[in-house]
Amino acid sequence: MSKNKVNANSLGHFLLLFVQPIFMTSNIAIARGAFGNVPPVSLAFSRWLLVFLIIFPFIYQSILKKKKYFKKESWRLIFLAATGYVGCGALPYISGLTSTVTNMSIIYALSPIFIVLLSAYIYKERLKTFQYGGVILSLFGVSFIIFKGNLSNFINLNFTTGDIWIFGAAISWSLFSIFLINWKSKFSIIERFTLMSLIGSIILIPFLIIEHLYFLPTAFNTTYIEFSLLAALFPGIIAFLMYTKLQQVVGASVAGLTVYLMPIYGSIYGFVLFSENLFNYHFYGAVLVLLGIFLAKKKYK
Numbered sequence: 001m002s003k004n005k006v007n008a009n010s011l012g013h014f015l016l017l018f019v020q021p022i023f024m025t026s027n028i029a030i031a032r033g034a035f036g037n038v039p040p041v042s043l044a045f046s047r048w049l050l051v052f053l054i055i056f057p058f059i060y061q062s063i064l065k066k067k068k069y070f071k072k073e074s075w076r077l078i079f080l081a082a083t084g085y086v087g088c089g090a091l092p093y094i095s096g097l098t099s100t101v102t103n104m105s106i107i108y109a110l111s112p113i114f115i116v117l118l119s120a121y122i123y124k125e126r127l128k129t130f131q132y133g134g135v136i137l138s139l140f141g142v143s144f145i146i147f148k149g150n151l152s153n154f155i156n157l158n159f160t161t162g163d164i165w166i167f168g169a170a171i172s173w174s175l176f177s178i179f180l181i182n183w184k185s186k187f188s189i190i191e192r193f194t195l196m197s198l199i200g201s202i203i204l205i206p207f208l209i210i211e212h213l214y215f216l217p218t219a220f221n222t223t224y225i226e227f228s229l230l231a232a233l234f235p236g237i238i239a240f241l242m243y244t245k246l247q248q249v250v251g252a253s254v255a256g257l258t259v260y261l262m263p264i265y266g267s268i269y270g271f272v273l274f275s276e277n278l279f280n281y282h283f284y285g286a287v288l289v290l291l292g293i294f295l296a297k298k299k300y301k
Contacts (some may be wrong), residue, residue: 013246027234027236030096031096034093038227042216043093046232049198051236055194062191073185076183080192087176089200092104095165095288103160103282104162105143105263112293113293113296134293138296141288199220255257
């Protein structure tokens with residue numbers, strides 16, 4: 001391989017680190033844009049069903065060849081679908097009903113902190129003092145944003161419920177990420193992605209019925225189709241394929257750095273698409289969150 005080709009590949013991989021979060025963060029912008037147009041659970045359901053229908057025809061033969069492993073891995077696939085596709089799929093859309101894109105992107109960026117904490121608890125990993133400091137710093141930063149940098153809001157527990165929903169989504173994604181890595185599978189990454197998309201959409205069906213009958217009925221119109229396609233293609237298929245490629249070429253640790261860019265892109269989406277205002281508490285909170293993530297994920301010998 002020529003030196004120029006190697007340099008071009010390296011540049012492409014570097015650029016991918018900055019391009020992938022654009023598609024990943026678009027899910028939060030879609031969540032906000034869907035407010036008043038498509039109910040959250042309905043959007044999550046149609047997103048994952050479309051992902052399955054789009055990808056399955058291309059890989060169904062390889063999945064069918066491994067169908068004997070499905071029974072053995074079924075409970076793991078169900079758990080991963082519940083956390084990564086139901087919890088982390090529907091909660092951001094529910095959050096979008098009341099929270100802002102800026103708030104959601106900063107709070108969601110907290111997921112690496114939960115990965116560190118939950119990994120330490122589940123796998124009995126011992127954390128360093130500076131890692132605990134990073135956890136506290138990030139949690140303080142998120143609290144600063146949730147309560148808008150106002151002590152009286154904290155004392156009186158005045159906050160936007162959407163911020164709590166996206167907080168839950170970050171925890172759900174963390175659980176999904178931990179077990180996805182540690183549970184070995186006979187299915188490839190793309191095969192698991194496709195199967196979990198189907199399982200996730202099936203799990204969402206009873207919640208979809210409840211939402212439609214008692215809360216927000218779905219209007220199956222052009223707007224519904226447009227938002228469903230956007231959610232399936234951009235933060236679904238494209239973001240996933242890009243992230244998988246990143247893991248292959250730069251490793252999981254470096255690929256995980258894409259989460260650092262979510263608050264930046266989220267702020268841009270919020271400002272450009274929804275005319276959201278940026279306040280001082282957003283800046284200070286984001287700095288504390290990102291600094292905390294850096295400390296919590298850093299390893300010293």
